[in-house]
Amino acid sequence: MAKNKNAGHKGSYGYQKLKEREPRACIRFKCALTNTILDILRRRPGWVEVKEEGEWDFYWCDVSWLRENFDHTYMDEHVRICHFRNHYELTRKNYIVKNLKRFRKQIEREAGKLEATKCDFFPKTFEMPSEYHLFVEEFRKNPGITWIMKPVARSQGRGIFLFRKLKDVIDWRKDGVRTDDQKDETQVENYVAQCYIENPYLIGGRKFDLRVYVLVMSYIPLKAWLYRDGFARFSNTRFTLSSIDDHYVHLTNVAVQKTAPDYDPEKGCKWMIQRFRQYLTAKHGAEVVETLFAEMDNIFIKSLQSVQKVIISDKHCFELYGYDILIDQDLKPWLLEVNASPSLTASSQEDYELKCHLLKDTLHIVDMEGRLTGKEKRIGGFDLMWNDGPVSRAEGNVDTPENGSFMANTHLGYNNDRKKQLKQLFKPLHTQQKV
Amino acid sequence: MMLEQDTGLSLAIAQIVQRLKGSSLHSQLERQARGSLHKPEIKLESLKEDIKEFLKTSGWEKRLQNAVYSELNVFPSPCHPAAPPEHIKEPLVYMRKAQGSWEKRILKSLNSMCTELSIPLARKRPIGEQKELLNKWNEMGTDEPDLTLFRPVYAPKDFLEVLMNLRNPNYENGDQPSFRNHLGLIQVPLKVKDIPELKDYFSELGLNTGQLGIDDSTQVPPELFENEHVRVGQTVLTEQDSAAAQQYVRQGCPTALRAELWALILNISNQPEDILYYEQLKSSVIQHDLLVDSLIYKDVKLTASNDDYYFVFEDYLYQVLLCFSRDTSVLEHFSYNSATPPKSYIRGKLGMEEYAVFYPPNGVIPFHGFSMYVAPLCFLYHEPSKLYQIFREMYVRFFFRLHSISSHPSGIVSLCLLFETLLQTHLPQLFYHLREIGAQPLRISFKWMVRAFSGYLATDQLLLLWDRILGYNSLEILAVLAAAVFAFRAVNLMEVTSLAAAEAVLADLSTLKVMPLLQIFLFATVT
Numbered sequence: 030m031a032k033n034k035n036a037g038h039k040g041s042y043g044y045q046k047l048k049e050r051e052p053r054a055c056i057r058f059k060c061a062l063t064n065t066i067l068d069i070l071r072r073r074p075g076w077v078e079v080k081e082e083g084e085w086d087f088y089w090c091d092v093s094w095l096r097e098n099f100d101h102t103y104m105d106e107h108v109r110i111c112h113f114r115n116h117y118e119l120t121r122k123n124y125i126v127k128n129l130k131r132f133r134k135q136i137e138r139e140a141g142k143l144e145a146t147k148c149d150f151f152p153k154t155f156e157m158p159s160e161y162h163l164f165v166e167e168f169r170k171n172p173g174i175t176w177i178m179k180p181v182a183r184s185q186g187r188g189i190f191l192f193r194k195l196k197d198v199i200d201w202r203k204d205g206v207r208t209d210d211q212k213d214e215t216q217v218e219n220y221v222a223q224c225y226i227e228n229p230y231l232i233g234g235r236k237f238d239l240r241v242y243v244l245v246m247s248y249i250p251l252k253a254w255l256y257r258d259g260f261a262r263f264s265n266t267r268f269t270l271s272s273i274d275d276h277y278v279h280l281t282n283v284a285v286q287k288t289a290p291d292y293d294p295e296k297g298c299k300w301m302i303q304r305f306r307q308y309l310t311a312k313h314g315a316e317v318v319e320t321l322f323a324e325m326d327n328i329f330i331k332s333l334q335s336v337q338k339v340i341i342s343d344k345h346c347f348e349l350y351g352y353d354i355l356i357d358q359d360l361k362p363w364l365l366e367v368n369a370s371p372s373l374t375a376s377s378q379e380d381y382e383l384k385c386h387l388l389k390d391t392l393h394i395v396d397m398e399g400r401l402t403g404k405e406k407r408i409g410g411f412d413l414m415w416n417d418g419p420v421s422r423a424e425g426n427v428d429t430p431e432n433g434s435f436m437a438n439t440h441l442g443y444n445n446d447r448k449k450q451l452k453q454l455f456k457p458l459h460t461q462q463k464v
Numbered sequence: 465m466m467l468e469q470d471t472g473l474s475l476a477i478a479q480i481v482q483r484l485k486g487s488s489l490h491s492q493l494e495r496q497a498r499g500s501l502h503k504p505e506i507k508l509e510s511l512k513e514d515i516k517e518f519l520k521t522s523g524w525e526k527r528l529q530n531a532v533y534s535e536l537n538v539f540p541s542p543c544h545p546a547a548p549p550e551h552i553k554e555p556l557v558y559m560r561k562a563q564g565s566w567e568k569r570i571l572k573s574l575n576s577m578c579t580e581l582s583i584p585l586a587r588k589r590p591i592g593e594q595k596e597l598l599n600k601w602n603e604m605g606t607d608e609p610d611l612t613l614f615r616p617v618y619a620p621k622d623f624l625e626v627l628m629n630l631r632n633p634n635y636e637n638g639d640q641p642s643f644r645n646h647l648g649l650i651q652v653p654l655k656v657k658d659i660p661e662l663k664d665y666f667s668e669l670g671l672n673t674g675q676l677g678i679d680d681s682t683q684v685p686p687e688l689f690e691n692e693h694v695r696v697g698q699t700v701l702t703e704q705d706s707a708a709a710q711q712y713v714r715q716g717c718p719t720a721l722r723a724e725l726w727a728l729i730l731n732i733s734n735q736p737e738d739i740l741y742y743e744q745l746k747s748s749v750i751q752h753d754l755l756v757d758s759l760i761y762k763d764v765k766l767t768a769s770n771d772d773y774y775f776v777f778e779d780y781l782y783q784v785l786l787c788f789s790r791d792t793s794v795l796e797h798f799s800y801n802s803a804t805p806p807k808s809y810i811r812g813k814l815g816m817e818e819y820a821v822f823y824p825p826n827g828v829i830p831f832h833g834f835s836m837y838v839a840p841l842c843f844l845y846h847e848p849s850k851l852y853q854i855f856r857e858m859y860v861r862f863f864f865r866l867h868s869i870s871s872h873p874s875g876i877v878s879l880c881l882l883f884e885t886l887l888q889t890h891l892p893q894l895f896y897h898l899r900e901i902g903a904q905p906l907r908i909s910f911k912w913m914v915r916a917f918s919g920y921l922a923t924d925q926l927l928l929l930w931d932r933i934l935g936y937n938s939l940e941i942l943a944v945l946a947a948a949v950f951a952f953r954a955v956n957l958m959e960v961t962s963l964a965a966a967e968a969v970l971a972d973l974s975t976l977k978v979m980p981l982l983q984i985f986l987f988a989t990v991t
Contacts, residue, residue: 233776233842234603263776267603304773307719307924311844314720379772444681 056397058087061094064374065381069388075398087397092116092370104345109395113248113346116369118336120350122181122221125332125367126154132335148335150328150364156181157220164222168195175225191225198222226363229268230356232308236268237261238365239302239354241441243329243414244391248342250417253333254394255326257410257445258383261305263298299380306442309360317360325354325362326439330415332364349391386410386447393451400455408454409447412438480535488737489531496524523704530706534731537710537937538861540800554802554870558632559877563802563869566626570829571806573617578755581613585755585808585823594750601746605769605778611762616832620914623831623867624649624907627877630869647899648884649906654871656882659890662944663986666936668714669979671987676716677928677979690718697721706731714935716928716979723844729934730857734850742849745787752790756824760785764835773923777842781835784852788859794826797860802870803827828864833911836918837863840926862939866914874939879913880906882943887950890989894954903966909946912973916942925978945978948985952976 057079060067066089070076079085088110095112104110118124129151137145155164157178168176178198179189192198229236242256300308309318329352351371355363373388375381390409393401406413406420413420420438484490497515500506506514519525540552554560578585589597600607628649635653657665669675674689684690693715700708701724709728717725727733749757764781768774774781788794798805805827807820838855845851865875872878887905888895898905912920916939917929932941949970950957956969 234779235776267606267779298775300773300776304923308843310719311723312846315718377772 056087057083057085058089059083059085060089061091062089062373065384066373066388069385069392073389073392087395107397108345109347109397110345111347111349112369113245113348114341114343116340116348118339119332120367120369122154122179122223122366123156123219124181125336126151126156126221128335128339129332132331147327148331150324150331150362152226152363153224155222157222165195175227177223177225179221179223181219181221226355226357228358230358230360231268232261232263234267235263235265237263237300239305239325239352239356239362240371241302241325241329241352241354242371242387243333243350243352244347244394244411245333245350246347246394247344248333248337248340251333251337251415252413252417253329253415254408254411255329255414255439255441256387256390257412257440257443257447258387259302259441260380260383261300261302263300265298299376301379301383302442303444313360321356321360321362322439322441323437325441326414326437328352328354328362328364330419332367333415347391347395349387386445390447390451405454406438407450409451410445412440414439476536479539480532483535483539484531487531488735489527493519493524493528496522526704530704530728530731533706533710538800549799552800553798553804554872556632556871558630558634559802559869559871562626562630564804566623566869567804567806570617574755574806574829577615577617583755583758587753589751589753593753597750601750601783603779604782605764607761609758609761611758611765614758614762616763616766617759617829619832620911621907623876623914624910627869627880630877647888647895648881649904650877650881650884652877652881654878654881656873656878656885657940659886659986659989662940666932666941666944666982666986668935669932669982669986671983674715675979675983676718676931677925677977678983680716694718694721697725701725701728704728710935710937712935713931717931719924722927722931726844726934727850727854730854730861732850732853732857734847734853738853739849741793742787742852745790745852746783748790749786754789754824756789756830757786759830760789760835763830763832767833767919768835768839771836771839771919774836774839774842774919777839780842780848780851781838783848784838784855785830785835787852788856789824789826789828789830791826791856792822794828794856794860795822797864798827801864801868802872802875803864803868828859831867833915833919836915840918840923840930843923843927861937862933863916865939866916876914879939879943880910882940883909883913883946886944886947890947891951891954894950894957897958898966901961901963901966903960903963905950907963908967908970909950912946912949913939913942917945917973920973921976921978922974925976929978941982944985945982948981949973949976951985951989952981 054075056073056076058070058076059079060070070087070089071078076087086105086108088108090110090112092112095110095114099110099114118128129148133145133148136148153167155161155167157164173193175191175193177189177191239259239261241259244254244256246252246254306318306322309321332352348369349371351368353365353368355365357363373384375384387410390411394408394411401408414437419435422436422438496519500515500518503518506518516525519528550560554563597604628651630650630652632652663670667673674693676690676693679689680686697712697718698721700712701721706728709725713725713729732738760782764778764785768781769778795805805822806829808823837859838851841851841855841858845854862874865872866879867876869875869877884895884906895905916933917926921929929941929945933939953969957966960966960969
């Protein structure tokens with residue numbers, strides 16, 4: 030293990046791959062988490078867990094390890110790690126805003142105003158304290174709308190509050206009171222003020238958001254996979270704007286729901302995304318739903334493109350992102366945030382199975398075993414969404430979006446018959462290897 | 465022969481005319497006819513033909529057709545002009561008697577709960593409470609009344625015990641129960657279809673006919689079946705033809721068209737008077753509190769709220785079920801339901817008919833799991849008054865048969881017998897094995913059938929199943945599916961050695977695909 034590499038070259042794909050990456054006798058892994066991912070790694074045939082200081086071929090690390098060690102860890106060609114060095118360009122709320130704004134300007138210059146509107150999926154956001162004055166200007170232009178103040182780095186709904194009056198912000202600044210577990214924080218925490226979406230789409234009077242999984246294997250070139258399963262997370266209480274202080278209504282994160290007084294862990298306030306898709310189809314018709322899901326595809330791709338040039342695309346890295354999407358009453362999807370470490374703890378049996386399958390398929394795509402050709406468009410529940418360009422469902426290489434009949438190779442909310450697909454996928458490859 | 469048929473037909477026509485007379489459709493038709501007199505194409509010499517022609521081209525004849533079709537589907541054909549009303553409810557005396565005693569038991573249970581808790585059957589709400597309820601109408605689920613003292617009036621397994629003890633006093637089965645006799649729990653000689661008859665009856669489910677639930681899976685190119693089927697569905701909806709819709713849904717409804725197709729089959733059009741009627745029901749909920757309301761609350765909290773998919777619709781369930789209890793139009797269905805609505809008497813006037821009221825006002829006492837009849841409909845209908853009407857119609861056409869004792873082919877008794885007969889005939893080894901270990905199959909499948917599989921199957925599968933219930937206007941498919949599930953899990957079931965283990969094998973049906981199971985059982989098994 031030696032020094033850092035900052036790879037900017039394209040990874041080589043194609044038949045050479047089989048020779049280059051010989052199937053290893055055993056794959057040594059390390060895992061920083063103790064939930065579903067550990068189960069999956071332990072059960073994978075030919076994978077062996079290594080102890081503290083041992084050498085490893087694969088590390089499911091946490092972001093703090095990455096921050097401290099990535100830069101001075103040498104990794105052989107074949108080694109894989111589950112985060113990109115500077116993923117926070119995508120996942121921290123202030124950075125993604127910056128990157129998206131810059132990307133939008135670029136598109137406006139290159140392709141015009143109309144094309145740039147395709148980037149308008151992120152609610153207006155201002156960094157605090159640096160953009161405080163810009164925020165005040167915007168605030169004054171739209172009196173009466175609700176804003177949400179979020180800390181940039183914390184997750185699971187901590188430290189968030191809603192407000193409608195500037196007075197609330199001023200008070201908050203003056204107090205310097207940050208909620209709960211804050212005493213040891215030495216740095217001044219950055220916040221963002223974001224326009225709160227007041228007209229969310231409601232089902233049964235309840236607000237919900239969607240959790241979708243996107244796997245990025247490389248940024249340069251951009252290769253991203255979309256998982257067919259996901260879920261809608263419901264708030265336990267009915268939506269109303271009158272109770273801004275009710276944290277529990279407005280934040281649908283399961284983590285916050287779990288602390289709500291009437292949370293019933295047996296209940297599991299989640300719908301699989303297939304059920305959600307069917308519900309919408311029954312209510313609005315297939316076409317409308319197709320449009321909505323196509324707009325979500327757009328969110329995934331544009332957000333990744335916006336950070337493509339800043340993220341260090343090390344070929345050892347891959348990352349499984351959890352996208353949080355909110356749908357409003359006009360059926361427009363909004364990007365709430367991107368998580369580099371989506372929760373892998375299961376909240377129910379069904380949830381456990383979803384996460385098991387998700388992680389298994391992730392490992393199939395990472396392909397430490399060297400079984401794949403690199404030409405696959407579907408692996409298990411993942412569909413190849415972007416491969417240095419849009420990927421179409423059609424067989425063969427007709428991948429032009431100009432073509433009127435282009436259908437994106439995404440199947441979010443579709444039937445996930447992954448077992449069957451994996452069987453078909455690995456059988457011929459297995460026999461090929463034997464030869 | 466011909467004469468009997470003719471009298472039967474004219475009797476049917478007379479009855480339908482009688483029922484449609486005075487309906488809002490009737491007055492609308494009259495109004496339309498009168499309005500058409502101003503039109504130039506209506507000539508005095510050929511008045512009758514011209515008006516008929518006008519009604520045809522303006523779509524009113526189609527609406528009348530749909531109404532007639534609806535009547536034919538719902539009301540039983542008149543058997544004999546001299547048949548007494550009880551005969552129409554239920555022709556077999558012993559069944560009527562059994563239903564009567566069952567009702568007495570339920571009522572006793574309800575009354576004792578009432579006295580124990582000293583809660584009146586009904587009371588008028590004070591104004592403050594009325595206001596509060598009106599404000600909370602859209603989120604009644606947030607209410608947490610203390611329901612610990614309430615218990616459901618009965619559960620499906622209590623009902624099963626009653627059905628097991630049904631005997632026809634005229635039928636003497638001298639043989640000792642042996643392998644050649646009926647070994648199941650139901651011991652009454654009703655006629656049920658065998659597989660050849662079922663194959664014929666459900667012919668549209670055959671292997672050579674396209675089905676939603678099979679031929680729309682991702683591997684099958686949509687040009688083969690799905691696209692055309694959707695196109696036909698859209699045509700049916702444009703034509704607004706109930707009979708065509710009923711035939712169409714036998715092959716399944718496309719998700720986007722299902723809500724409208726079901727409304728067309730059930731002849732629900734959500735007219736302003738229907739919305740008004742629903743609002744009136746809502747105001748009677750606001751004004752009066754019924755004991756039955758607490759039973760409904762309890763049921764929703766115990767069943768639908770705990771379901772992974774239906775918990776979201778909790779509020780809708782209250783809005784439908786509370787209104788349903790107060791809807792006296794539901795009483796009409798008791799003319800063809802073997803059950804009789806319970807009567808209650810104003811305090812101190814016991815036995816005096818002038819002081820009798822039906823309790824609850826719609827005559828239906830909910831049992832444990834009742835709210836699951838409504839929950840799947842919330843996936844399709846979002847406007848409370850429409851959701852309400854669809855549910856009410858589904859109830860008076862189908863669901864009531866699942867908890868009343870009758871000899872009707874779609875009644876729960878026949879369904880149980882059909883299930884047991886199918887299993888015994890086609891999986892005798894399995895049936896015998898389960899019986900030997902004390903796991904009578906009906907003990908497990910009964911709850912599925914009573915709830916029409918709601919809460920047991922995944923919602924998309926359930927809706928595909930209910931498509932066929934509407935398409936064939938029969939509940940027999942529930943029994944066939946139950947048998948098909950046992951056939952599917954036969955290998956595992958053969959290895960169990962106790963009722964609990966058998967229950968465990970069949971505990972989770974959420975991954976089952978309904979249509980392939982039915983097809984295999986009916987059409988791909990060697991008989």
